Amino acid sequence: MPTPYFRPLDVESIRKDFPIFATTPPLAFLDNAASTQTPRPVVEAMDSYYDTYRSNIHRGIYRISEEATEQYERARDKVAQLINAPRSRQIVFTRNTTESINLVAYSWGSANIQEGDEIVLTVMEHHSNLVPWQLLAQRTGAVLRFMEITDEGLLDFTQLQDLLTEKTKLVAIGHVSNVLGTINPIQSIITAAHAVGAKVVVDAAQSVPHFQVDVQQLDCDFLAFSGHKMCGPTGIGVLYGKVELLEEMPPFLGGGSMIRSVERDISSYAELPAKFEAGTPSIAEAIGLGHTVDYITQANLAALQVHEQELLKYAHHRLQDIEGITLYGPSSPHQKAGVISFNLEGIHPHDVAGVLDTHGIAVRAGHHCAQPLMKWLDVIATVRASFYLYNTIEEVDRLYEGLCRTQKLLTRRRK
Amino acid sequence: MNIYQEELLDHYENPSNYGTLPNPDISHEEDNPLCGDRIRIDLIVEDDIITEVRFSGHGCTISQAAASMLTEEIDGKSLTEVKKLTRDDILDMVGIPLGPVRLKCALLALKVLKAGAYGIKGWPGEEDK
Helix, strand or coil: CCCCCCCCCCHHHHHCCCHHHHCCCCCEECECCCCCCCCHHHHHHHHHHHHHCCCCCCCCCCHHHHHHHHHHHHHHHHHHHHCCCCCHHHEEEECCHHHHHHHHHHHHHHHHCCCCCEEEEECCCCHHHCHHHHHHHHHHCCEEEEECECCCCCECHHHHHHHCCCCEEEEEEECECCCCCEECCHHHHHHHHHHCCCEEEEECCCCCCCCCCCHHHHCCCEEEEECCCCCCCCCCEEEEECHHHHHHCCCCCCCCCCEEEECCCCEEECCCCHHHCCCCCCHHHHHHHHHHHHHHHHHCHHHHHHHHHHHHHHHHHHHCCCCCEEEECCCCHHHECCEEEEEECCCCHHHHHHHHHHCCEECEEECCCCHHHHHHHCCCCEEEEECCCCCCHHHHHHHHHHHHHHHHHHCCCCC | CCCCCHHHHHHHHCCCCECCCCCCCEEEEEEECCCCEEEEEEEEEECCEEEEEEEEEECCHHHHHHHHHHHHHHCCCEHHHHCCCCHHHHHHHHCCCCCHHHHHHHHHHHHHHHHHHHCCCCCCCCCCC
């Protein structure tokens, strides 16, 4: 055991910040890789905007608009600090990870990708880090190439040298698989990609909420994540980019806020980050995200990570004893974030989730927006339990018992 | 109400009319790519009357039980009559409240039947949306 330099999470008091857990029996919410619950301090921060200084930002010459602008920009500062971005103007607010990646694909991609160029992805990408690149390839004639995975659910590094060539212009890679939980060693991929002159986009939707991510240390060119997977509101996401890249890139969406001056036929564009934030943004949600950063930072990301590791280890330990269960992904919890995907033999994943729901346990069943990975695993769908800071060992026990009951109820007698 | 009711589970475990027909007049198969549920329906039709029906496929309890219930319902009925079956008729047969995702599971068999017998595409109940 590593020596803890921090207070462990006080899960009991954390749970009190989430009214959704106040029911009896309490909801066992194990679908955090899809979206998380939102604590009172975050909701209250958004309420406070709506109740006391609701107004548009950046242009109002009156007090509450100035207050809204200040809170919105303070949120940007907090996000920059969270991922150790050198400057706040490198933080672009979007709706979510998907929009952030699309922004790069349309803006940077259209200006920099040509016919015959290669974009390297992995088989475990979420559709949000796959379909935008398919669209870009269709527009430009670029070629998509894929890093395969080993039977263990880890990236197959033996291929990397063949994949990365002078044709490679971009590597788009998920930091943590939303299905397998695999934590990908992206640092070495970024270094290798840069060695051939390629840029790197990191889909950090499943990493930033769960452990410390440092964009300067990683030296990634772009990094995207969502507020709603880290206890924040829906409708707010983040794109981080290197300054020189963001400055060279053409705008993505056109409209208000993103301009410097507009004539009838032509416009000049605003400085970063406004250039990429056309129209009135999600103001309350951005402010909420700022308070979300406060919330998880106060809880302590290192403590949060240890807590999730404990839940994951315990879940592995309990679930692997169930007869007829198949666990997907790395067998060692150390190579994983708090995600566990599985199937029960002879029972459709929807039925597993359906029966668990009758016991107050929320898990995901489906293809998890990762159909190429499902195909690789040779399954139609899986059941997935995923943890966050408010989950408990008792909830893992309930999951185990729920799965045993599911088997009892649904083990097929037919053929 | 718990969606895993005895009647539904009975149909899942011991489905009626399960299998295929060697020379069906109508045979159609579709899947729901979201969850991989797959259903095929075979019919023998004489003078507009469904004289034999079989279904086959795989998927969750709800899709398979609903298919079993549907085949019981249409066996011996006329194609004209069967064409009138709606989404609500299936929900009445299944007899449990379903969320939007599971609703599609329940409706897959009717969708397959309507596409095969009448060339009607799309999910029952959403034709006019």
